[in-house]
Amino acid sequence: MPKISRRAEWSWLQASLPVAIVVAIGLIAIAIEPLAAQGYTPREYGDFPVIGSRAAIWIAAQLHLFFAAFVLGVPMFAVVAEAIGIFSSDDRYDKLAKEFTRLLLVSYSATAIWGAILVFGLITLYPGLWGYLSEIFAPSMWVYVGIFFFESFTLYLYYYGWDRWKKGRAKWGHWGLGILLNLWGTAVMLIANSWLTYMMSPPAEVTPDTAPGMVQFWSAFANATWMPINIHRLIANVVFGGAIVGAYAAYRFLSAKTDEERAHYDWMGYIGNFIAISALIVLPFAGYWLGREIYEFNQQMGTTMMGGFMSWLWVVQAFLIAVLFLAGNYYLWVGMGRIPGAERFMPYTKWMLLVLLIGAAVWATPRNMIADRAEITAMGGQFHPFLGVLGVMSAKNTAVNFMILTTFLSFLLYRRANKKAVVSWEKTGTTIQGALFAVSAAVVLFYGIYGYFVPSIVRIGFSVYQVLAVIAAIILVVVIDVFMMRGAESRGEIRWGEMPERSQYALFILAVTFTWLMGLMGFARSGIRQHWHVFEVIRDTSVDAATPALGYASIVISACVLIFLSLVTFIFWVGGLAEKPVISGTAVGATASASADGD
Amino acid sequence: MTNIKVLGVMIGTLAVYTWIANAIPQIESAVPEEVSFSADVSPAELVAAGAELYSGGGGCTTCHGLETRAPNLLTDYNGEGTIGQRCGTRVSGQDCKTYLHESMMDPAGYVLEGFEPMVFQARVLSGAQIWSLVAFLQDQGGVVTVSGSDVATAAEADAAAPAGGPMVASNDPLEIMRGNLCLGCHMLDGEGAELGPAFDGMGSRIATDRIRTGIIDPALEIAEGFDHLAGSMPPNLGDMLTARQLEVLVDFLAGQGG
Numbered sequence: 057m058p059k060i061s062r063r064a065e066w067s068w069l070q071a072s073l074p075v076a077i078v079v080a081i082g083l084i085a086i087a088i089e090p091l092a093a094q095g096y097t098p099r100e101y102g103d104f105p106v107i108g109s110r111a112a113i114w115i116a117a118q119l120h121l122f123f124a125a126f127v128l129g130v131p132m133f134a135v136v137a138e139a140i141g142i143f144s145s146d147d148r149y150d151k152l153a154k155e156f157t158r159l160l161l162v163s164y165s166a167t168a169i170w171g172a173i174l175v176f177g178l179i180t181l182y183p184g185l186w187g188y189l190s191e192i193f194a195p196s197m198w199v200y201v202g203i204f205f206f207e208s209f210t211l212y213l214y215y216y217g218w219d220r221w222k223k224g225r226a227k228w229g230h231w232g233l234g235i236l237l238n239l240w241g242t243a244v245m246l247i248a249n250s251w252l253t254y255m256m257s258p259p260a261e262v263t264p265d266t267a268p269g270m271v272q273f274w275s276a277f278a279n280a281t282w283m284p285i286n287i288h289r290l291i292a293n294v295v296f297g298g299a300i301v302g303a304y305a306a307y308r309f310l311s312a313k314t315d316e317e318r319a320h321y322d323w324m325g326y327i328g329n330f331i332a333i334s335a336l337i338v339l340p341f342a343g344y345w346l347g348r349e350i351y352e353f354n355q356q357m358g359t360t361m362m363g364g365f366m367s368w369l370w371v372v373q374a375f376l377i378a379v380l381f382l383a384g385n386y387y388l389w390v391g392m393g394r395i396p397g398a399e400r401f402m403p404y405t406k407w408m409l410l411v412l413l414i415g416a417a418v419w420a421t422p423r424n425m426i427a428d429r430a431e432i433t434a435m436g437g438q439f440h441p442f443l444g445v446l447g448v449m450s451a452k453n454t455a456v457n458f459m460i461l462t463t464f465l466s467f468l469l470y471r472r473a474n475k476k477a478v479v480s481w482e483k484t485g486t487t488i489q490g491a492l493f494a495v496s497a498a499v500v501l502f503y504g505i506y507g508y509f510v511p512s513i514v515r516i517g518f519s520v521y522q523v524l525a526v527i528a529a530i531i532l533v534v535v536i537d538v539f540m541m542r543g544a545e546s547r548g549e550i551r552w553g554e555m556p557e558r559s560q561y562a563l564f565i566l567a568v569t570f571t572w573l574m575g576l577m578g579f580a581r582s583g584i585r586q587h588w589h590v591f592e593v594i595r596d597t598s599v600d601a602a603t604p605a606l607g608y609a610s611i612v613i614s615a616c617v618l619i620f621l622s623l624v625t626f627i628f629w630v631g632g633l634a635e636k637p638v639i640s641g642t643a644v645g646a647t648a649s650a651s652a653d654g655d
Numbered sequence: 656m657t658n659i660k661v662l663g664v665m666i667g668t669l670a671v672y673t674w675i676a677n678a679i680p681q682i683e684s685a686v687p688e689e690v691s692f693s694a695d696v697s698p699a700e701l702v703a704a705g706a707e708l709y710s711g712g713g714g715c716t717t718c719h720g721l722e723t724r725a726p727n728l729l730t731d732y733n734g735e736g737t738i739g740q741r742c743g744t745r746v747s748g749q750d751c752k753t754y755l756h757e758s759m760m761d762p763a764g765y766v767l768e769g770f771e772p773m774v775f776q777a778r779v780l781s782g783a784q785i786w787s788l789v790a791f792l793q794d795q796g797g798v799v800t801v802s803g804s805d806v807a808t809a810a811e812a813d814a815a816a817p818a819g820g821p822m823v824a825s826n827d828p829l830e831i832m833r834g835n836l837c838l839g840c841h842m843l844d845g846e847g848a849e850l851g852p853a854f855d856g857m858g859s860r861i862a863t864d865r866i867r868t869g870i871i872d873p874a875l876e877i878a879e880g881f882d883h884l885a886g887s888m889p890p891n892l893g894d895m896l897t898a899r900q901l902e903v904l905v906d907f908l909a910g911q912g913g
């Protein structure tokens with residue numbers, strides 16, 4: 057354990073920064089209100105030079121969200137890794153958890169800074185809306201600031217106490233801090249989500265004439281899309297955390313100077329990818345729920361989202377998700393090269409690739425291919441007999457379930473590659489596992505096809521059966537696998553570090569794609585409100601009231617992702633300066649130089 | 656070297672996504688403006704109102720802008736330029752304004768080669784709204800010549816002949832359908848168009864009551880599989896049919912078995 061003294065010099069300054077920022081925002085925001093009370097009416101909108109108010113707020117909010125998602129996702133990752141470390145007594149996990157918690161410190165400041173930019177942006181550019189929202193949500197805003205405060209201090213204890221509370225009961229106490237950190241983080245997110253979901257789905261009794269003071273706090277807080285978005289985001293944040301961890305590891309892997317380092321970061325990249333993809337598998341389910349709630353809240357909004365001016369957005373979304381699945385699986389397949397015994401599974405990968413590609417193609421098929429009259433007549437209907445049919449929900453559900461099963465299979469093969477079961481029922485077990493896959497695929501396919509013969513309301517129910525079949529198969533297969541691999545013989549250790557470089561680029565693509573996807577969906581969420589600040593309650597009367605097309609949006613999103621990645625690179629670089637990753641006593645010097653020229 | 660490659664991959668990925676998002680049809684969601692139409696309405700106001708109608712309640716984007724179902728209006732079509740640029744050259748002797756107005760008032764009389772006649776419910780819109788659309792279209796690369804007096808004349812005409820009332824006097828189902836342009840969107844026995852659900856077999860697909868509400872209040876329940884076209888079925892058909900005509904249609908459609 058090298059002792060690091062350099063970090064102490066600036067860490068307290070850095071540590072208190074987010075807290076100071078948050079307190080300052082709180083004070084200023086609260087100070088605004090008395091001004092209004094004294095007969096001074098703030099203007100409705102301000103101007104932002106060059107890019108305009110909308111783009112300015114957009115960028116501030118998106119960057120705040122990126123960092124917030126990161127500081128929410130990474131602690132989950134850290135706590136789980138720490139727990140694995142405790143249970144398995146494998147020290148690597150503990151070090152991994154700590155390394156990431158260190159990155160959190162700086163990311164926290166970044167989150168707070170962008171939060172400050174966002175709030176000041178709102179106050180100066182959208183004072184009218186800000187006033188409205190703060191009148192409804194004031195108490196929750198104070199609580200938010202308070203929790204952020206506690207959260208920060210929990211984080212400091214968690215990080216700086218790491219080596220202190222290392223053994224026995226103290227270690228569990230330390231782990232408890234990690235849990236607490238997650239609880240604070242989630243609470244903060246739930247509160248912020250209530251503000252933004254309120255803008256999307258205000259309770260039915262709120263009309264343009266309702267004074268903000270008259271809006272029932274709780275019904276505004278727990279509005280129709282609040283919970284679905286909470287869940288969807290929570291899961292997305294885990295994916296995000298994993299993806300960024302993977303990219304970080306990939307970078308360190310590529311610039312590593314020693315085999316030890318390479319082994320460590322190869323392993324870390326694997327873990328990041330594992331977490332990202334595992335959580336990604338659940339995301340579609342949460343997404344469909346969210347979509348359904350939006351429809352239920354307001355049909356017109358649902359139609360705008362899926363069929364109106366946003367219909368193409370879903371094609372792009374499907375493309376991005378396909379890239380995610382492909383990149384994740386590709387990484388696993390390449391990774392099998394470093395596992396003794398994996399050769400026997402390699403022939404399967406091309407079939408899995410095929411399933412993924414078909415699934416992706418189905419998913420990306422627009423719902424109705426817009427054909428001209430001659431074609432329509434030739435085809436005998438508005439929907440292309442083939443493309444049209446694939447485009448409707450039933451086919452999409454089926455496709456995504458197949459992609460999920462395939463990805464799960466990749467993991468299973470990967471896990472099993474270097475193991476040789478010793479239990480007597482190995483054959484039977486494998487057969488049962490195979491049968492489970494087959495049955496769940498059959499269920500998915502059956503309902504996928506049957507879905508075309510029933511009205512949509514029945515069909516929506518079918519997707520539940522499909523999901524249940526897939527989840528049940530995953531759980532049962534894992535359970536069988538765990539028992540079957542008890543005391544399994546090893547076909548050889550995984551040769552961590554012996555990973556071709558191209559695999560690492562898959563991790564970068566995964567991270568960039570996921571970040572971009574978040575930006576895109578953020579645009580979708582705000583965009584479906586169209587020219588409303590608060591849907592059908594507060595109209596957007598600014599010059600930017602129209603909702604831009606996807607082309608413009610994509611430019612803003614790319615800019616946000618670029619800013620985010622640059623800042624994250626900087627944070628990682630700073631993190632590397634402050635403390636050398638503890639791989640082992642010998643590799644330290646090499647790492648430091650690797651990270652120093654690493655920007 | 657590593658740094659450059661990593662940067663390259665990242666920027667490359669971003670570039671691809673940005674390119675894709677720019678390559679697909681660019682659809683904005685405009686803000687509906689509430690404009691009052693009086694004789695002193697300015698061209699800019701007309702254009703704004705037309706823009707809103709065009710991408711909103713007018714339903715024009717159901718067909719236009721996709722290139723396949725109808726000619727592009729806001730972008731080039733067939734190398735002839737945007738609609739504001741080409742409108743003056745369509746019919747010899749007819750200026751842009753007249754052409755646009757007439758092609759909307761009498762779509763069957765102005766059919767572009769290669770297309771079926773545009774199904775267009777001019778009666779759904781007021782005369783003033785039609786003029787605002789003309790102004791908006793002129794503004795796409797041309798000069799707006801629609802004036803307040805056009806609008807005022809149209810408004811007078813609207814007032815003299817209030818919208819509504821039956822379109823045809825007949826009680827024959829086919830005549831009612833042709834007269835009300837139902838077959839401009841629905842298919843029956845090989846006649847008509849495939850925009851909405853086919854009339855063939857309708858009676859075996861949906862209940863009689865649903866057919867009735869489907870005509871009187873289409874927004875109430877959108878036909879299975881047509882969510883993306885919600886709002887295209889004219890909402891005012893109930894005002895255009897006599898009670899007897901409605902029942903004739905409902906009976907007729909309910910009788911369309913498998």
Ligand code: HEM
Nearest residue numbers: 125285289292339340343344346347377573574577578581
């Ligand atoms: C595999 C499937 C899906 C993936 C990978 C995915 C991914 C994501 C991601 C990364 C975000 C950003 C979350 C954040 O900013 O914290 C997001 C948000 C969103 N997603 Fe999904 N999604 C999926 C399915 C769906 C579906 C099916 C729908 C709806 C029909 C949907 C609707 C939305 C909406 C409205 C948002 C914005 C909410 C917000 O800002 O948090 N998603 N999605």
